[in-house]
Amino acid sequence: MENIINITLPDGSIKSVEAGSSPADIALSIGEGLLRSSVAARIDGVLIDLNTPINSDASIELITSRSEEAHDILLHSTAHLMAQAVKELYPDVKITIGPSIKNQFYYDFDLDYAFNDSDLEKIEIKMKEISKRNLIVNRLEFSRQEAIEEFTKLNEDYKVEIIEGISDDDRISAYRQGEFIDLCKGPHIPSTGKIKYFKLLSTSGAYWRGDEKNKMLKRIYGTSFFDKKALRAYLLMLEEAKKRDHRKLGKELEIFTFDEEVGPGLPLWLPNGATMVDELEKLAKSTERNAGYVQVRTPHLTKGILYERSGHLEHYKKDMFPAMDIDGTEYYVKPMNCPHHHKIYDAKKRSYRDLPVRLAEYGTCYRYEKSGQLFGLMRVRSMQMNDAHIYCTPDQFKDEFLAVCKMYSEYFEIFGIEKYQMRLSVHSKEGLGDKFVDEPELWEQTEKSVREALVEGKIDFVESVGDAAFYGPKIDVQVWSAIGKEFTLATNQVDFAIPSRFGLTYTDEHGKELTPLCIHRAPLSTHERFIGFLIEHFAGDFPLWLAPIQVIIIPVSEKYHTYANEVKDQFFNSEIRVEMDDRSEKVGAKIRLAEIRKIPVMLIVGEREMEEQTLSVRRRHEGDIGSFPLNLTIEELKSEIISKSRRYSE
């Protein structure tokens, strides 16, 4: 009896097998097809390889190629396959790490040679060859000392460094396929022959252990799938995503441009973009007015002493443009609006009866972003923030904080933004006194109250240590660009430090002077990033209220230009953004251009319309929807604009 063990299957049934059977044996006993589609197994909740023997009673779950976990394992195994190919082609290479990431994998190599595109092709061919060898992937286990000896022998210094960092009592595993051995926890695909549909995508540099003080390694990214169709679909998806890229659409739709003589990261808003900025500001102003904010305006330039007081020069200087000397005094362009707003708060005596004070401004700030991190409109050096600072008592904090969170969701509702993640960024102990103001207790206390507010507001969030602002924790809304870069869109930050540095106070009901809390918030981010995001979110197909050109009049021929101009004037007088296509072109050509420009409403006017005083309405994504009286059309479009309807954006 001793050599029989009981294996519990996911459906609860129990299978008795010989001790030492592997998940592969168990899969085969159920069916050959199951074995074929299995890539690993979970035994009592722990992922193991298909051929690892099981020696005692356990529950089993086979990981088949359909699951996301299986895809991760495949990606990781493909990274090993690539590393093996690179090592065969470039024997001097030292391998480092090669994990799977979302739908992709990468591997970092230390090599005195830079890979180019034709090298990627060569490596891919070598990978296919190794795949055909169908090498069995074996798990090896070492003690720490054995592992160090083994990888020292292989001359893999980086692996030795990793092992040295692993705690003493752990068994160390590695995987061997043919001549290639890689330090790895596993599990892995059982043989290289199962890795068939992959593509190497790009090369880049990457610092060893992500630290810019370390050596720059050579990284190769790639992707891999279980079947050809899925690989093709993924590559197609990457191509499609590029078409939504705001840099491409922003140029095509004449929203913004950059000019070498103006400077990197300093966008120029073209008329279409300026119109959109204006619409955003109108939205923000009315929302904030209803939420009890007041508008202020402050200069772009300020004496250094203000930023000494605020702590910016201590904690934020590397992100600021260098000082300029004006009559012997140092001035800076502002990186944030808060110090100015603090001065406005401080411009008069405040009572608890005045609080909360909510000061709003779409102030333009300038930040010295490192050249390599500029990215279209999403990451720029001059930016106009949807900024406001709320000064409140500790008692008011939770309500104010949640009101800001509510404002986010109202905005997100308007734009139909559904894919985002709330992130609570807190301080790290190591950063105290450097990256963060040195107030350990206040940090803990503030972070606690923010967490409580979030829980009370039933807001789901993830936490990120070490990403707080220098003056306090923040709640960010993370979104992803068309090509998958992550960005912080909205932000909501709590400041427990700076108001006291500015000596800000309010008089409480007992006549005592107290320091207010400050909430920094930017639910619409900056105009630059928000519009960059919206371009991609809508793929340039903006809802009517936001579209730079809302309506284009298309006369069938020159004979109807007079009527078309009358129509245009009426739309113009109704404050609808209208243009007329008076080129000597056929209707089809005018429609085509309007479609390319993604103008939501096309109005065709000819003989019939002129006689009947109507318009033939063609809407993007809908086509010809029929003829309507002029006045009715204006009314309907007006109401669509006022309601901010998203007619096509789903």
Place this chain on the structure above:
RNA sequence: GCCUACAUAGCUCAGUGGUAGAGCACUUCCUUGGUAAGGAAGAGGUCACCAGUUCAAGUCUGGUUGUAGGCUCCA
């Protein structure tokens, strides 16, 4: 900032050391049309910039600037 690649007409892109090209857009003319491209002609370039190699450089080399993909950092 670091690694790598790229930079040719307004846009998209050909052009591997020997007279600078295409399509679209633009201008003019013809055409006056009915729901995604009517026709013809014309204009448009210091091949990003600065050096160098060469009889000769868009093409080769170096530097600068800008852009792209990453790394690091962030609204």
